[in-house]
Amino acid sequence: MSELAVFPDPFEGTRPPTRRRGGLAEEVVLYIREQILTGALKPGTKIDQEALAAALDVSRSPIREALVILGQEGLLEIIPRRGAVVADLTPEDIVDHYELFGVVAGRAAAIAATTLSDEEINQLRAIHERFDDGTNDDLSALNWAFHRIINRTAPRRTRWLLRLLERSVPADYYEFTDGWDAQAVQHHAAILEAIADRDADEARRRMEHHLHESGVAAVAHLERQGFWEE
Amino acid sequence: MSELAVFPDPFEGTRPPTRRRGGLAEEVVLYIREQILTGALKPGTKIDQEALAAALDVSRSPIREALVILGQEGLLEIIPRRGAVVADLTPEDIVDHYELFGVVAGRAAAIAATTLSDEEINQLRAIHERFDDGTNDDLSALNWAFHRIINRTAPRRTRWLLRLLERSVPADYYEFTDGWDAQAVQHHAAILEAIADRDADEARRRMEHHLHESGVAAVAHLERQGFWEE
DNA sequence: ATATTTAATTTTGTATACAAAGGTCGTTTG
DNA sequence: CAAACGACCTTTGTATACAAAATTAAATAT
Numbered sequence: 001m002s003e004l005a006v007f008p009d010p011f012e013g014t015r016p017p018t019r020r021r022g023g024l025a026e027e028v029v030l031y032i033r034e035q036i037l038t039g040a041l042k043p044g045t046k047i048d049q050e051a052l053a054a055a056l057d058v059s060r061s062p063i064r065e066a067l068v069i070l071g072q073e074g075l076l077e078i079i080p081r082r083g084a085v086v087a088d089l090t091p092e093d094i095v096d097h098y099e100l101f102g103v104v105a106g107r108a109a110a111i112a113a114t115t116l117s118d119e120e121i122n123q124l125r126a127i128h129e130r131f132d133d134g135t136n137d138d139l140s141a142l143n144w145a146f147h148r149i150i151n152r153t154a155p156r157r158t159r160w161l162l163r164l165l166e167r168s169v170p171a172d173y174y175e176f177t178d179g180w181d182a183q184a185v186q187h188h189a190a191i192l193e194a195i196a197d198r199d200a201d202e203a204r205r206r207m208e209h210h211l212h213e214s215g216v217a218a219v220a221h222l223e224r225q226g227f228w229e230e
Numbered sequence: 231m232s233e234l235a236v237f238p239d240p241f242e243g244t245r246p247p248t249r250r251r252g253g254l255a256e257e258v259v260l261y262i263r264e265q266i267l268t269g270a271l272k273p274g275t276k277i278d279q280e281a282l283a284a285a286l287d288v289s290r291s292p293i294r295e296a297l298v299i300l301g302q303e304g305l306l307e308i309i310p311r312r313g314a315v316v317a318d319l320t321p322e323d324i325v326d327h328y329e330l331f332g333v334v335a336g337r338a339a340a341i342a343a344t345t346l347s348d349e350e351i352n353q354l355r356a357i358h359e360r361f362d363d364g365t366n367d368d369l370s371a372l373n374w375a376f377h378r379i380i381n382r383t384a385p386r387r388t389r390w391l392l393r394l395l396e397r398s399v400p401a402d403y404y405e406f407t408d409g410w411d412a413q414a415v416q417h418h419a420a421i422l423e424a425i426a427d428r429d430a431d432e433a434r435r436r437m438e439h440h441l442h443e444s445g446v447a448a449v450a451h452l453e454r455q456g457f458w459e460e
Numbered sequence: 461a462t463a464t465t466t467a468a469t470t471t472t473g474t475a476t477a478c479a480a481a482g483g484t485c486g487t488t489t490g
Numbered sequence: 491c492a493a494a495c496g497a498c499c500t501t502t503g504t505a506t507a508c509a510a511a512a513t514t515a516a517a518t519a520t
Binding site for chain 3: 278279280290294310311312313
Binding site for chain 2: 022023025026061064065068069072073074080081088092093096097099100103104106107155156157158160161164
């Protein structure tokens with residue numbers, strides 16, 4: 001059971017998780033969620049359990065568990081005794097979702113401003129600089145690492161809600177396209193500054209602003225992709 | 231299929247919903263949630279699907295769907311291939327949860343301050359006055375109606391999140407005991423004033439404060455009930 | 461006696477089977 | 491011809507059956 005020794009990791013435990021095998025239901029969730037968030041499944045479409053089970057070559061048991069999960073996330077509307085329907089997802093919904101993310105992430109940022117150690121703030125700065133200096137790595141991973149450091153000192157339930165909100169929205173599909181990364185760098189700089197200044201209110205405001213703009217960018221991206229066409 | 235005619239309703243469509251029949255899974259959810267929130271099921275307790283199914287006289291199918299839902303709510307920890315365990319629920323978790331509710335309800339209050347019609351603000355005031363004047367009705371229903379008017383103008387996803395946060399926390403179990411209602415009246419008055427003044431920021435702050443205090447009250451109540459005993 | 465493997469048992473995850481509610485379409489009736 | 495009724499078909503919800511992983515217990519070795 002020995003593992004290959006590995007060199008020190010510059011991310012120091014703040015890397016996006018490699019997905020842990022759950023079960024078939026989890027795979028079904030990922031599949032349907034992707035279908036919805038890419039626009040392949042349009043709002044109002046009814047989900048036929050049997051057909052989906054046949055298509056994915058599983059039984060209805062994991063299908064049903066997946067539908068329940070997606071119903072809780074608000075991506076499907078579950079109507080008892082008459083099935084699951086893809087929920088509406090208008091530009092307003094997207095912006096609303098990102099702004100909700102904003103108020104929760106803003107809370108986390110406010111907490112971070114008062115609780116992060118100087119050491120952790122330095123980590124944050126280091127990641128931000130790698131993000132900034134153009135010459136770089138996987139922007140998406142660096143972005144993730146930045147927010148991770150801020151969010152991980154938040155109390156448990158806040159972290160839970162952040163994870164929930166993170167899942168049920170387009171993210172990887174639009175991030176860091178069309179110069180959005182340039183905007184994000186500026187936002188991150190402003191957030192970092194407020195946290196380093198220990199200014200909780202300002203950190204919160206700037207994080208809310210960051211996520212509001214993210215929402216606007218996401219909508220713009222989806223519109224360009226023809227998400228709301230025909 | 232005729233319904234009995236009924237007199238005009240003073241609540242004008244702002245009454246707590248009478249629960250609509252879903253299915254067995256929903257009943258199981260309600261049962262387990264109550265067990266957890268009343269302290270009958272202690273954190274760390276493993277849920278035996280077969281035993282629970284036998285106890286409630288249903289099969290494992292609705293049980294499993296219920297566990298998935300409660301897992302999404304964060305009340306259970308679902309560990310793949312080894313079952314569901316009652317999640318920790320410390321005083322910090324409760325306060326955290328209420329404060330999360332606060333930032334979301336605060337957002338709703340800020341929106342309400344700019345979007346409610348004068349007519350709706352009058353409704354709000356009317357409900358508040360009935361809440362205030364001691365001589366009254368069902369405090370819990372009036373409280374619900376008050377928040378309902380504020381929340382219903384919020385965008386769809388915000389309303390979704392409010393409903394989610396509302397469910398997974400002790401509420402009926404502690405509300406309006408020990409003079410909490412006196413505090414709540416004052417908070418409501420302050421919130422109403424800010425909304426009537428169209429002061430979004432102040433409405434938000436006061437709503438956040440209201441829910442923070444609610445959390446503190448909930449913890450105090452649970453402590454008196456011996457929720458964290460032995 | 462303690463630790464480690466291995467066999468037995470329990471428990472989860474998935475598939476299938478059955479019952480009942482919902483939907484459809486043709487027929488009937490006003 | 492439109493509305494209403496009813497038989498048929500489809501789809502959901504629940505129960506049961508089966509397979510595989512995990513836990514427990516037993517047995518062997520150190």
